[in-house]
Amino acid sequence: MQPMNETTGARAVLDTLRHRGVEACFTNPGTSEMHFVSELGVQLDMRAVLCLFEGGATGAADGYGRMVDRPACTLLHLGPGLGNGVANLHNARRAGTPILNIVGDHATHHKVFDAPLESDIDALASTVSRWVRRTTSVGEAGRDAADAVAATGSVRNGTGSVATLILPADMGWGVGGRAAAVSPVSMPEPDxxxxxxxxxxxxxxxxxxxxxxxxxxxxxxxxxxxxxxxxxxxxxxxxxxxxxxxxxxxxxxxxxxxxxxxxxxxxxxxxxxxxxxxxxxxxxxxxxxxxxxxxxxxxxxxxxxxxxxxxxxxxxxxAPGVNPVLVGLTRPGMPSGELTARKAAAVVGALLPEGAIVSDEAVTSGWWLAQETAHCPPHDWLTLTGGAIGQGMPVALGAAVACPDRPVLNLQADGSAMYTLQALWTQAREGLNVTTVIFNNSSYAILKMELERRGPSVNERSKKLLELPGLDFVSLARGMGVPAEKVATAEDLAQQLRRSLAEPGPSLIEAIVPAVASFRNRPTASSLDEIATDVGDEGLGTGPGV
Amino acid sequence: MQPMNETTGARAVLDTLRHRGVEACFTNPGTSEMHFVSELGVQLDMRAVLCLFEGGATGAADGYGRMVDRPACTLLHLGPGLGNGVANLHNARRAGTPILNIVGDHATHHKVFDAPLESDIDALASTVSRWVRRTTSVGEAGRDAADAVAATGSVRNGTGSVATLILPADMGWGVGGRAAAVSPVSMPEPDxxxxxxxxxxxxxxxxxxxxxxxxxxxxxxxxxxxxxxxxxxxxxxxxxxxxxxxxxxxxxxxxxxxxxxxxxxxxxxxxxxxxxxxxxxxxxxxxxxxxxxxxxxxxxxxxxxxxxxxxxxxxxxxAPGVNPVLVGLTRPGMPSGELTARKAAAVVGALLPEGAIVSDEAVTSGWWLAQETAHCPPHDWLTLTGGAIGQGMPVALGAAVACPDRPVLNLQADGSAMYTLQALWTQAREGLNVTTVIFNNSSYAILKMELERRGPSVNERSKKLLELPGLDFVSLARGMGVPAEKVATAEDLAQQLRRSLAEPGPSLIEAIVPAVASFRNRPTASSLDEIATDVGDEGLGTGPGV
The missing domain is CATH 3.40.50.1220 (TPP-binding domain)
Known part of the structure; x- marks a missing residue:
């Protein structure tokens, strides 16, 4: 006798995820995931978010997980779909973010035929996941999903894991699944x-x-x-x-x-x-x-x-009875004149709103950001953790889904922006409150510096290879439905940033800045007084402002 | 005693590749590859092409290898760089294209420290490569490169392989390398x-x-x-x-x-x-x-x-003395009126130039292309081989690098275009003669049809998830320096296609078409007479035209 509550495997997985509080699914699905997509449509308390590239989905799940202390799931299409998501899963692994990947696969009986999309998903998943399982029975699909959620270890930021459940199509469409209960994960005790x-x-x-x-x-x-x-x-x-x-x-x-x-x-x-x-x-x-x-x-x-x-x-x-030393509220003075990375940081520091979530992938142009915002109203700061560029925009997207009532500011280098720019489209479609500032210095500046460290023999041809001329981020953003403006002065950046932060929905500001000249210009201390300046930095404010 | 011609390992690898006729390197490098990049700059007969995302680099190497019967190399940045290239390497593997990946890694002594970018490159490479090796001695770097070239089996299209050589940074910067000779690969004899x-x-x-x-x-x-x-x-x-x-x-x-x-x-x-x-x-x-x-x-x-x-x-x-039956030259008549996928195919058939290379990733909008171009002047047609979308634009780029004197036409669906759109920037930078036609039907049409095959229970919410509203490819292309125009009638498509084919350098035409309605509309035979039509197809030409 079969119990009354048997469902498809896909439904059993989804119901199990919902029992455990998984509320968002970032996806780019394909045919092998269509039963899951069909169930997603009726699972009204699971927010399904389409990303135009899987690196956007996995990066968004990372941003989401960093903000809410429980996993989002992704839904990915076989090996190539997972492959496209590998780089941001690498970053998530380094961040300790709980993420649950559901990766569709061919139906079990189809695998032996080595169809065009066949590949070794299990090996691929193992490179970025602490836990990998392949569902081999519809009846176990719910239990597998429960184990996967537990394997993300989603108690707190920084100690979560990436777990990957491979769900063959027949495990999704087959009937006989049952949602499984998930035992809560307990907080580890201090040693x-x-x-x-x-x-x-x-x-x-x-x-x-x-x-x-x-x-x-x-x-x-x-x-x-x-x-x-x-x-x-x-x-x-x-x-x-x-x-x-x-x-x-x-x-x-x-x-x-x-x-x-x-x-x-x-x-x-x-x-x-x-x-x-x-x-x-x-x-x-x-x-x-x-x-x-x-x-x-x-x-x-x-x-x-x-x-x-x-x-x-x-x-x-x-330290019984000792109080912590809290930062007082001060902001840098508002700079003026032609924009530099240093001045852009001061503008951000002058305007950063309380409760903002900052997704920082500004690379060399961001060297001054930490100091210039250190005494701003309280906010969260999300950093590139694993060195795989293309994290900033999807993480901003995921953070905005996780915290719809908070402003999200994505401070983004041009080179890394081009990795996962598709995130802008999802920000527009979902109406997310993300302001993106692109620091456009027309180069992979950090690589040019690394190249120069190789010594004086470095040739112009190699240096030229690392330049990024001709990118117009205003046009790119508008092409995905995100309003955008270009700025080249501190005043214009301030004006656009004020406007953008005041308006709902996404927008993008392309800030034209000269490339930072050298590693020697990197600021080294947290004190605002000691911040190094770079070429063109005259016109800095005399702060503290506001 | 050391021989006179010892070089860095990076130089030994590059010189070996050149001896074997590897003439193009598609890359997005990072710090661990800077010694290689430095050597690339002085290796004047190796064309180094920067891609803004590794999926572009691996897809370009695929397009290149399909056209020239010998491998291009890629230069990729550790595990995440390779990960970003996995999907198009999957397609290349299915195509049987010879490709040689050089994947940088941390210096040997650095690996034990598990630095942020550390990951299992070897396992990742094995999922898409027939041959994987990690260089463990500078003196062997040249020999490793020679073996890698041999492993690509680059005799002819369709029988090549993906080979991956992992080159730790110290194997690149270390001195003591020597270029190795490469034994030519012999043609297999018929059985x-x-x-x-x-x-x-x-x-x-x-x-x-x-x-x-x-x-x-x-x-x-x-x-x-x-x-x-x-x-x-x-x-x-x-x-x-x-x-x-x-x-x-x-x-x-x-x-x-x-x-x-x-x-x-x-x-x-x-x-x-x-x-x-x-x-x-x-x-x-x-x-x-x-x-x-x-x-x-x-x-x-x-x-x-x-x-x-x-x-x-x-x-x-x-069949001694029997001649093959050759296709005569006929083209479809030029259609008129509001554009459909069927009419767009006829326009392409009416104008396809002799010697063109077509990179076809038009998915549902491309169902009519094969028939409408079957009797055009001789040309090459490159198809999505492994089902991992995002192949079309990089393959067009690589084919254009391989065959600079031939026109390249990229017929591209909107959904798959958004996977590796960055290829447009490289097309602009390198001045490649690629005309891209985007079939914008504002949806993942094939997935909507697949979803509907799941039966009448399919809900609107799931269907809506698979729509792609608001993409403006003209704006996107211009943002990467590629001139672009939008068309919605057959006449305008013809005019823009003529203009674009007549001009050097890249350009893009965004063709607005209704989504194909159903699998039932798929044409089934090669005869032009039997081509099925779809909603809105009145106004087809009465061809055959010129």
Whole structure:
């Protein structure tokens, strides 16, 4: 006798996801996913969002997961669809974002025929997923989906995983599925031994201890615990180099980010490095005569773990009654004249609204952003985590779906924008409140600098290869239904940014800026006073403003 | 003692590729490839072409390899760069195109640190490559490159492979490399036993034999041999469903393509199916109540092999002195009035220039193209081989680099265009003679039809998910420096197509067409008289015209 509530496998998977609070599906489906799409249409409390390219879908799921602490799902079309999503799944994996991929496949009996779209999905999925399963029985489809949700480990930011469920077409269309219950994931407890060890180390060596915050600890509560510790003990606090999400700004403790080119200086004198949700820092790339590890020689490294509670317990031991040092509200002065990356950062700092979510993939043009916005009203800052460019626009899209009542600001380099520009179309279709600022410097500026580091022998032909002339982002944005304007002065950027932030729906501002000249111009400290300037930077405001 | 000609590993790889006639490198590089980029700049007889997304680079290498019978190389940035190129490598694998991927990786000593861009490149590469190797010694880099070129098996279209060489940064910058000689790949000999077997089968059963041509055999010489056989014996000749490249048109024998929805009819009465460079036909996707194989039950399948010489030998035995039947030059009449997909095909047929290379990813809007161009002046026709959409524009780009003196016409659906639209920028930068016609029907029309096949229960919400409103391809193209015009009538399409074909450099025509209504409207035979029409098709020309 069959139970009354048997459904198609596709329905069983969808119902299971809904039981666990999965509320958004970012997709570019194909024929093998049509039964799932059909069920999606009647599952009214699952928001289905079409992306015109799978890198947009996986990046959007990353942005969504960073903001809501539970997974979105993607629905992807066999190996090539998953392949197109690999780069942003790589970033999501590095971010610790919970994501559940549903990847359609040929019907089980069809696979042996090696049809044109046949490929090794399982091997492909394994390169970006902590958990991979292929559904082999309709009756188990719901259970597989439940296990997949559990495998995303979606308790908090920074500790989630990518899980991939491969769903052959016959498992989707077959009848006999049943939604499965999902057991809630429990919060891991802090490791008491580690808490005591770290407390002891701080007590003995505090001025020579650096606590490196990462993941969930870069949100408000983690920063507060760290700030209390710093005040009470004199320990240094730093943030990992590529945080998935930071809560920052006025009313929240400031934490300086570790920057590779200045890491030696930032970590000088550190005898004990405490990792709190962060990983031991390494250089992004190897260089012929430089060590890969950024940890000073002879420094002891201790892992406290990724839970906020652990750092809070250390703070409660060493800093009872001590209050965190909160950032006051100040903004940079409004600059004027021809735009530079430095001035654009000041404009952003002058206007960033309270509660904004910033998706930052501005690369070299963004070097000044962190400092110029450090004392703005409280906001979230999402960073490129895995180095696979093309993250910024889809992450902005996903964050806007997750938080429809908050303004989203996507600060975006030209080269990386061209990877996943299709996200603009989805922003327009869904009416999402995303303002995109493209820093158009007509080049892969960071690569030109990397090339020049190879020495004086570098030839003009190689340099020319890394230039990006002739891109008109206003025209590109309008072609996808997103209103857009081009600006070349600080005043015009300010005017357009004000207008755009005041209006609902997406818009794009193309900011024409000169390419940053050299790594030597990279600002190195969090203090506004010490910010380096670049060619053309006369006309900066005398801030603090507002 | 070290030999005088030691170089960096990167230089050794590049020099080896040049020795073997690899003349084009489609790339989007990163820091780990900068030594290679630096060497590229001084290697003046290697054309380095920047693509703004790796799917463009791999698709371009596919288009290039289909036209020149030797591999282009790609230069890609670690796992995410390769990941972005996976979908078009999948298509290239299905096309049998020789491609050599050079994928940069972290320096060997850096890998253990699990830096942000670290991922399992080897596993990823294995999903799309027949050959994968990681260089582990600078001294072997040249030899590795030589083996990689050999592994592409680049003798002829349709029998090549994707080979991937993973080159860690220290293998590129290290000194001690030496270019290696490459042994030429020899043409495989026809299998004499198979030739005799096929000749015997044809002699006994010819009216019930169908020869299915694929790969290299869809070029002129293969078609000629097949046509001689058909004339002499009465055997049926068909072309595989998704050919990588066809030489076709006036002066070349016509070969009807096998189409899945009409395969039963096309293969009716076939007792012996001879595979000549083709694979046994299967349905693209499985359906709940349909067999996967398109081979009629009880039909014997015999593989003749992928060499033209084998079929020629069969023809020499059975059709000595028989001439092939060549297509005469006729064009469809010029249609008028509001544009439909059917009329657009007729306009293309009326104007297609001699020697054109057509990159066809028009999907449903392209159903009428094959017939309307069958009797045009001789041209090449490149088809989507692996079902991973986003192939058409990069393949057009690569074909234009391979054949700078020939006009390239990219017939492109809107949905698939949005996958790899960045190819337009490279077409503009390189001044390539590509005319792109976008069939904008504002939907994933094929998916809407697939959805409707799921039965009457299909809901409006699911259907709406598959619509693509608001794309303005004129604006998108201009944003990348490609001149563009929008047309909505047959007359305007004709005018713009004439103009565009007469001018050098890229241009784009956005053709607004209604979505094809149903699979039932798909034309089923190669005869122009039997072409089905669709909604709005009044105003077709009365052709044949010039």
């Amino acid at each position: 008491r031994g580690r808490v005591e060890e770290v407390a002891l180390l701080l007590r003995r060596h505090a001025p020579h201890v650096t606590v490196l915050l990462g993941g969930d600890l870069l949100k408000r509560r983690g920063r507060e615990a760290a700030s209390r510790l710093a005040t009470a003990t004199g320990a240094r606090i730093l943030a990992e180099s590529s945080p998935a999400r930071q809560e920052r700004g006025a009313g929240i403790p400031e934490v300086e980010r570790l920057v590779e080119v200045t890491a030696a200086e930032q970590l000088a004198g550190t005898r004990v490095l405490v990792l709190a949700g962060a990983r031991a820092p390494v250089s992004f790339f190897a260089s012929p005569r430089q060590p890969s590890s950024l940890v000073p020689l002879g420094t002891a490294v201790v892992e406290l773990g990724a839970t906020v509670a652990a750092l809070q317990e250390v703070a409660d031991v060493l | 004499r036993g198979r030739v005799e077997e096929v000749a015997l089968l044809l002699r006994r059963h010819a009216p019930h034999v169908t020869v299915l041509l694929g790969g290299d055999l869809l070029k002129r010489r293969g078609r000629e041999a097949a046509s001689r056989l058909a004339t002499a014996t009465g055997a049926r000749i068909l072309a595989e469903s998704s050919p990588a490249r066809q030489e076709r048109g006036a002066g070349i024998p016509e070969v009807e393509r096998l189409v899945e929805v009409t395969a039963a009819e096309q293969l009716a009465g076939t007792r012996v199916l001879v595979l000549a460079g083709a694979r046994a036909p299967v349905s693209f996707f499985a359906s709940p109540r349909q067999p996967s194989s398109l081979v009629p039950l009880g039909t014997a399948v015999v593989e003749l092999g992928a060499t033209v010489a084998a079929l020629q030998e069969v023809a020499d035995v059975l």
